[in-house]
Every structure is written in C-alpha cells, then in structure tokens.
Amino acid sequence: MADPRTDAAFLTRNAAAAQPAGALEERLGQAAKDGRQLRVKLGIDPTAPDVHLGHVVVLQKLREFQDLGHRVVLIIGDYTARVGDPSGRSATRPVLTGEEIDRNALTYQEQALRVLDDAPDRLEVRRNGEWLDMGMDAFLTLARIPKVAQLLERDDFAKRYAGGKPISLLEFVYPLLQGYDSVAVESDVELGGTDQTFNLLFGRDVQRAEGRPEQTVLTMPLLVGTDGVQKMSKSLGNHIGITEPAEEIFGRTMRIPDELIDPWSDLLGVDLPGTPGDDPRGRKRALARGLCDRFAGEGEGDRAQAAFDRLFKDRAIPDDIPVHELGGEDDVHLPALLADAFGVSRSEGRRAITQGGVRIDGEPWPQDVLDVGVDRLDGVVLQLGKRRFARLVVPAPA
C-alpha cells in the first residue's frame, strides 16, 4: 500500500498518460515520506449536470487516489462556466446564467458522490469563483503567461483555425483560468480526459510562473459512447447517465458495439468473466449487470436482465409500463394518440402505423386503420416499435 512504485503502477494501469514520466511515483514517494496526502485536482464544468459513464472514468480514478489515502479537490467551475471550455469542441459553447450553474453544480456534486468517498479528509469541494473573481491588474499579470503560438498549437484550436471556424479570445483565456485553479488549490496532481491534456499541462506553466511546484498530470482515455464512434457526451446523445433506471442502463449497454466491451470494462472498473474476444454476448450481459449493480443498486443487474429477457427473448410485454389516460372522445385518431403517449409527431405516428410498427396487446395493428373506437382501447397495451409501451385507460365517466 505504501509502496510508491506499486501505487503508481496501479494508478497508471489504465491511464492514457502520466506526465512528466516518473513524476507520479516520485510524488507518491515524497508524500509518503512527508506523511502528507497528495492533493488531486479535478475541475468540472457545471454546464451539463448529469454525470454519465464518461465522467465515471475520471471519477473512478479519483476514487482510487482516495482509497490510497489521498485527498481529492473537486473544483466546481462556476466562474469558468461563464467562459466556456472549448476542449474537444468544434464550436463556441453557450454561456450559462448564475442560477443554472448553481443548480447544475449541486446535481453534479450529488451524483459524483456515488463514485467518490465523501469523508471529510478525503474530499474538498471548491468553487473557482472564490479566486478567479480577481482585479484587472492581477488578470493582466496572468495574461503574460500564455503565448499565442502555444495556444494555437493546441489540437482543437489548430483545427478550428485551419477550418475557418471561429475561436473567441474568451476561449483562449480558458486554459489560463484553469491553470490558475491549480495555483489556488495547490494541486499535486490533476486529472482529466485526454482531451484535457493541453489545459492540464498548461496548469504547470501557470504554477511555474507563480513560483509554485508544478503538478503531475494524469490523463484517462476517453470513453467511447454508445454509438461506438464518438466520445461519450450528453450533447451527442450517446451517453448513459448513472442515475438512469436499471432497465435503461442494461438495455443501452446491450446495444453498444462489441468492440467497446473491453474498453468499458477496463475504464469503468467492471470485471468480466472469460477472456476478451470470447462470448461477446455473455460478457456484454455481465458488463450491463455490473453497471446496473453499481449505479442502480446491488441486485439491480439481475433484475434488469430478467426484465430484458422477458421483453426481447420472450417478446413479452414488460410489467412496469407507464399508463396513458385517454380523452373523452368516442373515436380515437391513432396518430394523435401515439403523439400524446410517446412524444412523437402525428406524422411520425402515422408513418409507424403504415409501416407496421404499432401493436395493440402485442398484436400487429393493421397498417391501413388510423381510427378506432375508444371501447376497443380500454386497458390495452399500445406499443410503438420494439421498446415503447403505454397502457391505455379510459377514465370512468364522472
């Protein structure tokens, strides 16, 4: 446990990079000798409050530091959220209002604690508004540090610049502010995804300029989203949130491409039976169960899997489905009903019917029938496609 070499190897086993080389082990050794905790920083941007599996990769790594006795410093970027982090973005980010930031930060914190240890000596939560709300003179002093050429080398800036896409000065300033966070909290180590590499390394420059020891940078590979192509991100809609119901986590995990099974298992810390490449279906089911147990609660994995099998193997109707109340009309226009029940447009509903995608109580609905008497619908299960269900009820006359 106290062997720095073992600890460093453990911490970097699934990391993308630890920079500079060997620095992590050295720090761990120094900390052990001085009998103090390392301060491990993670800055989070409170623009997207819901924590998803992509965030878990880094949170999980923080947790490992905590379990080795170190202290995590979580920085809520309430001030920097007004700037907008350009990392990995091809366009300028929207700016949030103060209330949105507060709300998001709270939600995030709450959810992050499902992964992190919140013991008082293991977790410190700060907001960078504490120190970034500085005067112009202080800011201008900081502004000497970054060089334009250096900023332009950064991958996403370079791409945008070459592609004729806009980059605002505000975005240029972002790394500087994030770097100053490291000065303010005296971080020993900063974590982030590989897309954060530039910002994290730049933090070292700021620390050096301020006469502080430079932090070690540990980057984690980006978790590929459920589409199997792009990094997991809420705005791309390829994410799985850790507060989602077990059925959802299970089902969406089952839809990931096979190539993702091992990276996910590795980065999210879910152990799988068998060897990589073998029995992808079985391993994927184990992965899905593991994620459910971890985020929805112990035992949820088996439960979700059973529900999943009922639905897709037996093609049965799930037992826990939302109830949709019908209005008072005698005749129901099916496209309108589908629109109300499932949040699609009436045209989409109509299309689904004419393409044979609608079922009533599991029986395919005739493709040319768009209207039906309300008496035919009381208590039945309306189904759109393979996985959208609603139980219909006709309210008793008052």
Place this chain on the structure above:
RNA sequence: GGGGGGAUGUCCGAGUGGUUAAAGGAGACGGGCUGUAAACCCGUUGGCUCUGCCUACACAGGUUCGAAUCCUGUUCCCCCCA
C-alpha cells in the same frame, strides 16, 4: 478602415428564376435477420383534419405570373490587405 466570400432540412452538403418539401451522404425511425452487437435487405425521415392543405432554404422588404435562386436593407461568420 478597404476588398472578397459565405449563411440551405437533425448534421454534412448539392442546387443560381418554374417539373424543389428541395439531389447525395450521415444520423435517426419502422420492418426483416439477430445477440436490442456487427454486417446485410426493405421502407420512411417538416407539419397537418393527408389522393389535399400549410409552413420552410439567416432576418425584413421588393421585382416577377412564379424566387432557396434576382434586387435592397439588417444580423452573424470566414478570408485577404491595412
């Protein structure tokens, strides 16, 4: 400050007066096959009270029998020169 270029549907991207709800691709959705994977096949993809109607090609106005396409103004973006 001067000059040039651009803004099209979820995204990318054709289209420079009529046969354009707008080629093509991606994505998505429905069906088939299946392991709710991949690959593959078929269909759909602005809305609606649907053999028709309405709204759409940055925004506002104009020319025309007719405009995404022409003109004027506005907003935003990019490039070059200073």
